[in-house]
Amino acid sequence: MNIILLAPPAAGKGTQAELLENKYHLNHISTGDLLRKTASRDDDFGKKMKGILESGVLVSDEIIFEILTKHLESCENKNLLFDGFPRNIHQAERLEEMLEKWHDKLDFVFLLEVDKEILKQRITGRRICRECGSAYNVNIDSLKPKVDSICDKCHGNLYQRDDDNEKSFEIRYQEYLDKTSALIDYYQNKQILYRIQSDQSKEEVFQELCGVIEKEMKK
Numbered sequence: 432m433n434i435i436l437l438a439p440p441a442a443g444k445g446t447q448a449e450l451l452e453n454k455y456h457l458n459h460i461s462t463g464d465l466l467r468k469t470a471s472r473d474d475d476f477g478k479k480m481k482g483i484l485e486s487g488v489l490v491s492d493e494i495i496f497e498i499l500t501k502h503l504e505s506c507e508n509k510n511l512l513f514d515g516f517p518r519n520i521h522q523a524e525r526l527e528e529m530l531e532k533w534h535d536k537l538d539f540v541f542l543l544e545v546d547k548e549i550l551k552q553r554i555t556g557r558r559i560c561r562e563c564g565s566a567y568n569v570n571i572d573s574l575k576p577k578v579d580s581i582c583d584k585c586h587g588n589l590y591q592r593d594d595d596n597e598k599s600f601e602i603r604y605q606e607y608l609d610k611t612s613a614l615i616d617y618y619q620n621k622q623i624l625y626r627i628q629s630d631q632s633k634e635e636v637f638q639e640l641c642g643v644i645e646k647e648m649k650k
């Protein structure tokens with residue numbers, strides 16, 4: 432099973448990916464996480480990446496495919512759950528070619544829909560665990576950590592991403608509208624796009640996602 436989570440910034444891709452990964456034993460691939468790992472390197476390339484990520488613009492397709500291909504080579508589980516990829520039509524076409532080579536295909540593209548104003552509120556409250564990557568939100572009661580700045584799961588320290596501020600958000604959102612939102616029609620035409628209203632609780636969104644998967648798998 433291969434799935435794409437398509438959504439504007441902070442719509443909950445990472446949160447839902449973690450839940451889906453566990454339930455369906457998928458290989459969660461977040462290009463954002465792969466890029467942040469590269470950006471933490473203390474060399475010129477790392478510094479360049481850090482600058483791009485902080486600004487909120489998209490990274491070039493060449494860099495994305497270099498990092499992604501290298502990562503995929505090291506993965507045994509080929510049931511892929513993409514979070515933050517593809518982000519434009521060119522990336523989508525190259526992904527399709529890659530899957531065809533493996534005699535595989537995409538099964539579901541979930542579009543997580545949330546209003547811009549809600550996304551803006553979510554962005555400033557998001558905190559991530561440095562150790563295990565779990566996400567929290569200090570502005571939303573049900574997503575707050577039990578102890579301030581400490582991860583409930585592994586007791587690691589929580590931090591705020593450099594691009595989780597209003598200025599970067601505006602640019603990330605505009606990039607989404609300009610480049611990524613074209614994928615909505617693209618996948619709708621292929622009849623694998625499923626719209627999920629994602630301004631609900633994370634449990635409700637997850638239930639909807641699972642409902643679609645179970646229903647389609649029975650067909």
Ligand code: ADP
Pocket residue numbers: 439440441442462463464466483484487488489490491495514515516517518522594603
């Ligand atoms: P979000 O979707 O919440 O903005 P991500 O972690 O998915 O967060 O992405 C963070 C940043 O990483 C993006 O703003 C962009 O600069 C870069 N990025 C991630 N995935 C891609 C991709 N597939 N193509 C180009 N840039 C990407």
